Amino acid sequence: MFEQHKRAIRIALGDLFQRPLASLMTVLVLAIALALPATLLALLNLGEQLTSEWSHERTVTMFLKADVDAEAALLLSATIEEIEGVDSTELRTSADALAEFRLYSGFGDALDALDENPLPNHILIHPSEISDNDAIGELVSHLATLPESDLVEYDQAWVERLNSFTETARRFADALALALAIAVVMIIGNTIRLEIATRHSEIEITRLVGGTDGFIRRPFLYTGMLYGFSGALLGWLLVSLLLLFLKSPLHDLEILYATSLPLNPFDLQRLAILLPAGTLLGMAGAVLTVGRHLATIQPE
Amino acid sequence: MIHFDHVSKRFEDGQYGLKQINLQIEEGAMAFITGHSGAGKSTLMRLIALLDRPTRGQLIVDGRNMAKLPNREIPFHRRKVGMIFQDHRLLNDRSVYENVALPLQVIGASPRDSGKRVRAALDKVGLLKKEKSLPASLSGGEQQRVGIARALVTRPPILLADEPTGNLDPELSREIMDLFLAFNQIGVTTLIASHDLALINQLNRPVIKLHEGSIARV
Ligand SMILES: Nc1ncnc2c1ncn2[C@@H]1O[C@H](COP(=O)(O)OP(=O)(O)OP(=O)(O)O)[C@@H](O)[C@H]1O
Ligand SMILES: [Mg+2]
Numbered sequence: 001m002f003e004q005h006k007r008a009i010r011i012a013l014g015d016l017f018q019r020p021l022a023s024l025m026t027v028l029v030l031a032i033a034l035a036l037p038a039t040l041l042a043l044l045n046l047g048e049q050l051t052s053e054w055s056h057e058r059t060v061t062m063f064l065k066a067d068v069d070a071e072a073a074l075l076l077s078a079t080i081e082e083i084e085g086v087d088s089t090e091l092r093t094s095a096d097a098l099a100e101f102r103l104y105s106g107f108g109d110a111l112d113a114l115d116e117n118p119l120p121n122h123i124l125i126h127p128s129e130i131s132d133n134d135a136i137g138e139l140v141s142h143l144a145t146l147p148e149s150d151l152v153e154y155d156q157a158w159v160e161r162l163n164s165f166t167e168t169a170r171r172f173a174d175a176l177a178l179a180l181a182i183a184v185v186m187i188i189g190n191t192i193r194l195e196i197a198t199r200h201s202e203i204e205i206t207r208l209v210g211g212t213d214g215f216i217r218r219p220f221l222y223t224g225m226l227y228g229f230s231g232a233l234l235g236w237l238l239v240s241l242l243l244l245f246l247k248s249p250l251h252d253l254e255i256l257y258a259t260s261l262p263l264n265p266f267d268l269q270r271l272a273i274l275l276p277a278g279t280l281l282g283m284a285g286a287v288l289t290v291g292r293h294l295a296t297i298q299p300e
Numbered sequence: 301m302i303h304f305d306h307v308s309k310r311f312e313d314g315q316y317g318l319k320q321i322n323l324q325i326e327e328g329a330m331a332f333i334t335g336h337s338g339a340g341k342s343t344l345m346r347l348i349a350l351l352d353r354p355t356r357g358q359l360i361v362d363g364r365n366m367a368k369l370p371n372r373e374i375p376f377h378r379r380k381v382g383m384i385f386q387d388h389r390l391l392n393d394r395s396v397y398e399n400v401a402l403p404l405q406v407i408g409a410s411p412r413d414s415g416k417r418v419r420a421a422l423d424k425v426g427l428l429k430k431e432k433s434l435p436a437s438l439s440g441g442e443q444q445r446v447g448i449a450r451a452l453v454t455r456p457p458i459l460l461a462d463e464p465t466g467n468l469d470p471e472l473s474r475e476i477m478d479l480f481l482a483f484n485q486i487g488v489t490t491l492i493a494s495h496d497l498a499l500i501n502q503l504n505r506p507v508i509k510l511h512e513g514s515i516a517r518v
Contacts, residue, residue, distance in 0.1 A: 201389075209379070210377075300351075
């Protein structure tokens with residue numbers, strides 16, 4: 001039995017390397033089909049992480065009138081911290097805002113051309129844990145009545161929009177993953193169908209000398225698994241390279257929002273999912289094809 | 301060893317390949333089957349190897365009823381029957397060695413054991429030096445001998461040869477027949493379909509003559 005598995009693997013490998021270019025093309029197509037949903041899912045996880053962080057971070061921003069100087073702003077900030085339902089406040093002076101803008105916008109030089117700092121002082125107000133949206137709403141209207149206040153912003157709507165967007169995107173990703181899994185099964189099935197056709201006479205003769213269905217089927221199953229495995233391996237590499245490419249813009253995002261985005265391009269956990277998934281899909285493609293085609297080849 | 305009891309084979313198109321055949325071939329016997337083209341020689345052999353099922357009657361091979369053998373047991377039955385064809389049926393992209401080794405791989409023999417048995421079989425048919433050749437580079441007689449080595453490498457108890465000398469000159473034909481005689485000497489039950497009456501008559505073995513699917517003379 002062990003001998004027969006060794007033989008089957010040898011034949012499967014032999015077939016793969018017989019026409020290396022054609023095999024490589026097939027593996028590449030499989031890799032792309034597997035990499036696409038894997039990349040999408042990785043990005044979605046990232047997006048979901050970000051929105052969940054943002055939706056917990058319920059911050060009210062109060063922009064101050066231009067005539068409020070830094071000292072008065074600091075005082076105001078301390079006063080607001082005492083209001084019921086407020087956990088803490090942070091003062092961002094116009095100088096802070098300018099430095100941040102300079103760092104991330106890339107318009108630093110343009111800013112230098114201005115005589116005055118156009119950015120206002122503002123106070124970030126973090127409501128306490130227990131405050132619900134209504135309480136925050138009241139707080140916002142109260143803050144808006146303060147004489148120093150220019151504009152008070154509390155916008156959860158966009159977080160909700162983002163949420164429903166990622167929800168939709170996740171469904172799309174799931175459907176895409178399913179469709180591409182079916183495509184992988186069909187591509188491998190078709191490759192094996194051609195393999196069976198080229199080995200028609202060998203199958204016939206093997207039947208003549210008493211080869212069982214299992215013996216005849218085995219090399220094709222290994223071929224399917226080998227294609228699935230190779231496609232998954234290359235697919236993982238593709239995902240990894242793509243994410244690596246996104247790493248540096250994402251890093252900027254991390255600094256900007258002071259969060260950590262756990263993006264690990266060469267994620268071994270992803271590999272641990274992709275490899276068995278690819279191998280199984282390959283086997284499924286092989287089983288389906290072999291089941292339909294081998295029985296029709298009988299010795300003359 | 302092989303027992304036909306009122307066996308008929310009717311094809312899907314209504315044609316009869318064999319009609320009411322009664323025939324008994326003892327273990328270790330050797331017999332020839334002759335008859336005009338279309339007489340049913342190949343059909344008879346195909347039934348014994350279970351390449352086809354009889355439509356009527358009872359065919360017992362090595363104690364088993366061919367009509368009732370489940371499909372999954374067909375491969376194991378075929379391992380008992382070595383088959384040789386006029387057109388050799390070799391794998392043209394495989395070496396002589398690999399061709400002869402196939403039946404051993406099928407039964408799961410180890411490569412070492414296989415090596416010994418393949419070489420022993422090739423030695424018997426006089427092709428030890430050609431083990432690395434491709435079949436296409438061999439003469440017709442040599443190819444036929446590769447087929448014989450393949451049929452006998454697993455030492456099956458039954459050997460069926462369907463016009464094994466059809467394309468060979470008289471001298472080569474005689475050589476091939478001598479090989480069959482030698483295997484029969486060591487106990488292989490042998491059935492040979494052939495048109496070559498001159499050759500058959502030299503060998504002094506039972507001859508079964510078929511005519512339009514029936515036995516005309518034994
Ligand atoms: N698959 C088939 N379907 C229908 N008829 C068939 C089939 N196989 C054989 N026959 C018919 O059965 C009869 C016997 O054929 P068979 O091949 O056994 O003859 P044969 O004695 O081997 O002839 P030859 O010497 O030409 O090889 C013929 O009339 C043939 O046409
Ligand atoms: Mg015939």
